[in-house]
Amino acid sequence: MAMTSINRFIDFNDELIDAGERLRLERLARALTGMTDIGLAERQHIEFHPASNELAMSVFWRHREPEVTEQGRLSDLYLLAAGFWSKFDLPVWQKYRSVTEHHPLREFLRSAVLLFEELRITDAVISERPGTEAAFSLRRRMYGEFHTGQQPVNLRRGFRADALFNHLYAVLHSFSDTYGSSGEELAELVDPVLFSVYDARSTADAVRLAERLAPLLHGRLDEDLRHSYYAVGDGLTGPGPDFHYHRGTEDREEGEEGQKESVGELFSTWHAANRSEKGMHLNYELEHGRIGEGDGDGAREGREGAEATSTGRGQSSADERTGIAHEAGSEASAPDAGAWMKADGFGPANESVVYRELLAEPDSSREAHERILSWRDETVPHVRAIVKEMQKRIERKREERREGLPKGRLSKNPISVLTDERPRPFFRKQSPSKRLDAVFGLLVDGSGSMADKLDETKKAVLLFHDILRSLDTAHGIAVYQEDSAAATKKRQPNTFQWLHRFRDAGRDDGERILSMEAGDDNRDGFAVRWMSSQLLRRPEAHRFLLVFSDGEPSAFGYGQNGIVDTAEAVREAEKKGITVIHLFLSSGPATARQQELFRMMFGSRSVSADSIDRFSDETQRILRKLLVLASGNM
Template sequence: MTPIKRFIDFNDEQINAGERLRHERLARALSGEPDIRLTERKLLEYSPQSLEMAMSVFWRHRPDEIREAGRLSDIYLLSSGFWTGFDLAAWRRFTGEMERHPLENLMRQTVLLIEELRLSDQVMKRRPGTRSAFAVRRQAYADLHRNQFPVNLRHAHRADALFNHFHLILNGSGEAPAGEITALTDPVIYSGFDSRSTIDSIRVAERLLPILEGRLKKDLLHTFYAIGDSVADRRSGFHYHRGVKSGEAGEEEEKETFRELFRTWHDANKSEKGPHLDYELEHGRHGKSESSSSREGRTGMDVQSVGRGRSAADEQTNHLPSAKEAGQAAVEWQRAKGFGSENESVVFREREAAAVPVRENKDTIREWRNESAPYVRSIEREMKKRIERKREDRRDRLPMGRLSGNPLEILLSERPKPFYRKQRPSERLDAVFGLLVDGSGSMEDKLPETRKAVLLFHDVLTALQVKHGIASYQEDAGLASKESQPNEFQWLHRFVDSGKDDADKIMALEPGDDNRDGFAIRWMARQLIRMPEQHKFLLIFTDGEPSAFGYGQNGIVDTAEAVNEAEKSGITVIHLFLSAQPVDERQLETFRMMYGNRSATADSLGRFSEETVRILRKLLALATSMD
């Protein structure tokens, strides 16, 4: 779906998908958690429920070398420092005691400041190569606090000025300004250098508290750390299955580190999707239902119907009703497994497009085929010539094969190779093509040009007897929720229907709601991987960026990751952007982040078919040259 161009430019800021994937792989390697997701928020943060850790936006809009070093330092702290070195039990006890205290935020932030210093020193000791990144980090934050200090004093934000002072002292970035409070707090805050555990850091804050009570009337206004927010509630680290009674749950030992907390959430979420939560109701009981058609139950009564409770496992085959499905046969929904971390809540189904042989469509198909006939014949002749040339080519100077016309080489050469061999004849190209067509709502005004380009793609490959599959994809925005995002693939031409004319199905292409591109690419890649052909190509026609429930900018990263996975599987991915307006540099950069140098654009809707022919010609030539 084409993004909205916002009035304020920085609101339309895009992430660098390649950079984000590289950073995410580093976070996964350091944490030892292959399913962890990396995102970007205002402050450093963990989200166990969604298996996410967040870098800070503090490093945006800085020189490249500073931005890179700063983000690396965030990752080192998140995945190697706080990940295993932060005592969650001690933190929960401390935050519970400080709840609703007048200086609660100052005390929490001071503990996390000391912990950052302690854990970054530990990371640098274990991994000396991280020192340069942490040096950049400390300098950048020292500049921030040094500049904020006089501003906070001028506005009488004494707690904030004191925290700026604490930061400068602990990072060795400046002299301590003289003052009544600092003269009392400095000896205590200096003891933060001796902290060896989270408990030690908490003790420093507890020693500061009596000094500051009565001297500071207002708490800290600014927040610099959000790392402990996700576990402030002492029960937030434990998760019960839905439907378990509180009396049956019992007590579980508290998790001590973020790593253990994340794995608990991950295991619990996995177990909720298992079949053990399926249940059947086969008992009558005394009582009266709220239904007007019900009757009172009696123990021992025969079961007249069987009900089935809903669980996450049911979503694999449960039919999700929609107004669009009225009058259609029910199709089973499947739970998406192994389609990337951004698509764990996706359910999907496949169905075949219903051909509608309307007279107007027949006339349109005939007209388009008359226009495209020269292109089809031209490509067909070119590919047949290439194939014929491959048949006639032969390889000389081989140690075995047919004897060449110059047998004297056997006598004259020390290591004779007088044989040759003809290339193996080929009746058709050893290639298979998959085409994905964006079925989002924004494609509605581009449907005629899209149908025409898809029909041309179908005709060219059919004429060359090349196996291909064509499917549109869309997500139902009306039914999408955090727990379930229904996606549908509509087959316009199946791989098994080689030689079949599916023009009527292509004309049935209609727009839907949203587009989850990364998921669709993985789905089509799975179809292609199963094909026996040597050369595999995946084309995707879209009119903008991915847009679906909870996808947003993460969809750009997910799509780039899906493209990388397909390429590693031996599939060549080509993207063609369809737009009714001139393409700006920002859109081109976004597509380059997702598809690399294999993204093409049509200057206008009228040239979409021409661009399709150009891409097909190049890919077919590539397939023949590699045979």
């Protein structure tokens, strides 16, 4: 019995989200708010998170009938993005929070204001958007059942404030309850106030109603709410510690901005404040400026991508081969290290990511050389077979003739001139082609979990490299990983290590492939976006992106939202004409849960090897299919 309970607990916490559904709801939230990069999360109650630019739906709708879950989550979004977003008076709310900070019933009174506001705002949204009525009707019914069900439980436990709050919800939404009949005299005191809720036209009206309740409850309720019912008003204060000023300008900036009237304005301001820190001029002034005000001559607003108008000399040196500067004592000081770059335009889930691109050092050891020779001896028949097959396809394509044309070269047997009313006796050969008009990008998961399968992964990557090199087909191979030890909320460093670059053409990089090592975490969606950007710069007509990974995304703050981010990155790549294929690397067959996860992220183009020994076989099979696809569309 105990083991069953443990398994149920593990299953609940390991629950998968539906990435496709989350993306659909996220697009709805963006349409309703007008913000193209706002994100979506799930928490105990609906709430706003300006710091992370997110709206949060409630987990209240999980584990219900699909229609209930769908309509319930829609009601969350309607209430947040079409309701509180523009119809909630922030200055009034923030003042009331401040006034009630030390009130013994502050949670009850604040929750009462939000309850009154939910009723008013719901009616306003339905009036503006009649199509939302079905979702809100279901919402009222489900929460009404919840409150009327919890009321007797709270009464038995002596949680009088919670039972009274259940009563407020039941009365306002026309549900019958047992509160008044239980001997609670508070029902007779508060009900006359509740009848005025329907006349409320603003947040200020809702606050005044709560202020009328306060003296009625004074001395009659001896404790505040035991449970949380609303979180929608939390965190609506403005840019916090993530947005910082140099101490020389802090005093001047204080009070310069007026209070924001709505949630939407707060989000826009917070987002603009964080974004403005990326500008070169502002960044230098904030981080390195002197205390005091500037003279203002030639001043202009900082903006992302702006060029520096002045330079400073620091302690740095450049790599002799690449010319890339490495800061002294920094993470970029390793050989062949690239500069750290901000991940701009790589999705909301990756806004705090910085990344660098390195060229892997080849493993020139005798052991590596012998291993390469051994692996190539095993795979050379397969490489030759695929190369020969593709060369035949290319040659056949070159020899194919387009018959029945109105102009061109005359056919050998132009009988149609005599038999057809409108003869078309000409033909043309296909345009000659000596190579595939295709480019391949291979991403290899460099997380720590790859350590036990590195050899087979290297063998598969080497096979991929040898086939494409023999066909003179452009390809790039990179290992990606995030440094978990250095990752913080404000900065998550990621590294892409090139094993073979696109510009290296037919170069044999087997020794670089053999140097591959396992690192820490994997941010798959970010990696897909990065490689997609590399492929989109290429002139080839057909672009393919393969991802070799042994599990789900796992990085700092990149759990379930990492699944959604990866799914969105894959869909974005597909829309831009890039075919994305995923190969799951495991020592055994993929479980049902893993298969569902990969389907969510990569759609139907996800393949799993049954065992470690089949990595190379699956790589060969996938690559052959993609090559045939590219040759058929020449």
